[in-house]
Amino acid sequence: MRIVVKLGTSTIAHPTGRLNVRRMELLCKVLSDIKNAGHQVILVSSGAIGMGAGKLGLTEKPSDIPGKQAAAAIGQCELMYVYDELFGHYHHTVAQLLITGYDIENQHHRTNIENTLQRLLDFGALPVINENDTVATEEIQIGDNDTLSAVVATLAKADMLVLMSDIEGLYDKNPKTHPDAKLISHVPAITDEVMALAGGAGSAFGTGGMETKLRAGRMVNQVGIPMIITNGDRPELLYDVVAGRPVGTLFGERKETV
Numbered sequence: 001m002r003i004v005v006k007l008g009t010s011t012i013a014h015p016t017g018r019l020n021v022r023r024m025e026l027l028c029k030v031l032s033d034i035k036n037a038g039h040q041v042i043l044v045s046s047g048a049i050g051m052g053a054g055k056l057g058l059t060e061k062p063s064d065i066p067g068k069q070a071a072a073a074i075g076q077c078e079l080m081y082v083y084d085e086l087f088g089h090y091h092h093t094v095a096q097l098l099i100t101g102y103d104i105e106n107q108h109h110r111t112n113i114e115n116t117l118q119r120l121l122d123f124g125a126l127p128v129i130n131e132n133d134t135v136a137t138e139e140i141q142i143g144d145n146d147t148l149s150a151v152v153a154t155l156a157k158a159d160m161l162v163l164m165s166d167i168e169g170l171y172d173k174n175p176k177t178h179p180d181a182k183l184i185s186h187v188p189a190i191t192d193e194v195m196a197l198a199g200g201a202g203s204a205f206g207t208g209g210m211e212t213k214l215r216a217g218r219m220v221n222q223v224g225i226p227m228i229i230t231n232g233d234r235p236e237l238l239y240d241v242v243a244g245r246p247v248g249t250l251f252g253e254r255k256e257t258v
């Protein structure tokens with residue numbers, strides 16, 4: 001199974017913006033194990049801006065573009081250092097890909113990304129992808145990693161996209177304000193009524209919310225790729241994902257090979 005896993009900032013960093021060491025250790029362990037079992041994994045990792053801000057001792061993300069780009073430049077190094085170190089414990093090789101909206105729209109660049117991804121997977125490497133925040137201006141910005149991960153899943157012809165976030169999945173009401181909200185385990189199609197269930201908001205360091213996740217789901221479902229939203233608090237849920245057991249909210253239908 002070829003699986004694209006998107007890790008949100010709230011999953012890999014504390015609210016201070018500093019690395020969540022225990023979570024990251026567990027995530028890299030589970031992902032390494034899943035690779036050892038023969039699956040192909042592509043990571044889309046957020047956290048560059050948040051971790052850059054954390055490293056600089058800022059209490060929130062910079063609001064201006066050069067500030068965000070500077071924070072991303074600092075945080076992206078930290079991120080890759082950590083992935084290299086943690087996956088290295090399990091003898092896995094990571095590869096960094098930083099892409100912008102321009103690269104997706106430009107046929108030549110897109111083909112290069114597809115070919116590189118394919119070759120990295122053939123090599124048994126683990127691609128770690130983020131937006132190239134230091135060069136992405138508004139016109140060429142993808143903007144959020146939910147969308148980026150949907151693009152990556154499509155380019156990589158993945159069997160599954162998994163968004164790991166600070167929420168269990170999609171609820172029938174906002175669980176933060178309605179304690180009786182129920183988790184929806186399966187959404188066969190992301191209709192306008194389903195879209196209406198998305199609130200706004202995210203965390204202080206993250207970018208996306210439920211809306212960007214549902215839009216990502218629509219993109220991948222259109223090309224036959226199912227998506228799961230699950231809680232990044234519990235990395236071991238990824239074992240259930242690859243085993244085909246119900247976890248979080250499934251959007252679309254699992255492929256038969258999965």
Ligand code: GLU
Pocket residue numbers: 008009045046047048049050072130131133143144145146206207208
């Ligand atoms: N590229 C941003 C970062 O690494 C994250 C965007 C997002 O979280 O959606 O900080």
